[in-house]
Amino acid sequence: MQMSNHCSQIMMLRSKLKTKLDPMRYEHSLSVSFTCMNLAMRYGYDIDKAELAGLMHDCGKRFTDEIILKKCISHKILVTDAEQKALPVLHAKYGAWLAENKYGIEDPEPLPVIQQVRQICLFWIRSYILLIILSQGDTKQIICLR
Numbered sequence: 001m002q003m004s005n006h007c008s009q010i011m012m013l014r015s016k017l018k019t020k021l022d023p024m025r026y027e028h029s030l031s032v033s034f035t036c037m038n039l040a041m042r043y044g045y046d047i048d049k050a051e052l053a054g055l056m057h058d059c060g061k062r063f064t065d066e067i068i069l070k071k072c073i074s075h076k077i078l079v080t081d082a083e084q085k086a087l088p089v090l091h092a093k094y095g096a097w098l099a100e101n102k103y104g105i106e107d108p109e110p111l112p113v114i115q116q117v118r119q120i121c122l123f124w125i126r127s128y129i130l131l132i133i134l135s136q137g138d139t140k141q142i143i144c145l146r
Contacts (some may be wrong), residue, residue, distance in 0.1 A: 006048045006052075007060070009052075010051060010055065012036060013052075013055055013056065014030070014055065015101060016060075016072055016103065017029060017055070017056075017059060020062050021058070021059070021061070021062055022062075025058055025061060028058065029054070029055055029056075029057065029058050030055070032054040032058075033051045033052075033053075033055040034051075035053030035055070036050040036051060036052060036053055037050050037051045037054070046109075049109055049110045050106065052105065052107075052110045053110040055097045056098075056105070056110070057089065057092070057095065057105065058095065058100060058101065059094065059098050060091040060093075060094035060095030060096075060097075060098050061091045061095070061096045063088065063091075063094075065087035065088055065091075066087070066088070068090050068091055068094045069084070069087055069090060069096060072090060072094055072097075074094065075097060075101075076092060077094065077097050079093075084112075092132070095123070099122070102140030
C-alpha cells in the first residue's frame with residue numbers, strides 16, 4: 001500500500017471509529033495501534049499492517065456480548081462452543097468481520113491479526129518485562145507475570 005493511501009485509510013478509519021466507539025475505547029484503540037507499530041519496528045513486521053490491526057482490534061466492542069453473538073450468527077460467522085462459553089472474546093472475531101465487510105479493509109493479512117492483537121501485545125510486553133527483571137537479577141518478581 002502506498003504511504004498516502006495508507007495514511008488516508010488510517011485517517012478515515014480513525015474518524016469512523018471515533019463516532020462508533022465510546023471515547024475511552026477509541027483512545028485505547030489509538031494507543032494499541034501505536035504499541036503495535038513499535039512492536040512491528042522492533043521485530044521487523046510491516047508497520048502499516050500493524051498500525052491497522054492495532055487500530056481495528058476493538059472495532060467490534062461497541063455492542064454487548066449477547067448482541068455480538070447474535071450478529072455473528074446472522075452474518076454466518078462460525079462461533080465455536082468455547083467462544084459461546086466465553087462470549088467476551090467473540091468481539092475479536094466479529095471485529096475482523098467488521099473490518100473487512102463494513103470498514104472496507106481488503107488486505108487479508110491484518111484480519112486474523114485483528115483477532116489476536118491483545119494476545120500478541122501481552123506476550124511481547126510480558127517478555128520485555130521478564131527480560132528487565134532477569135537483567136536486574138530479581139527473580140522473585142517473575143511470579144507476578146503469570
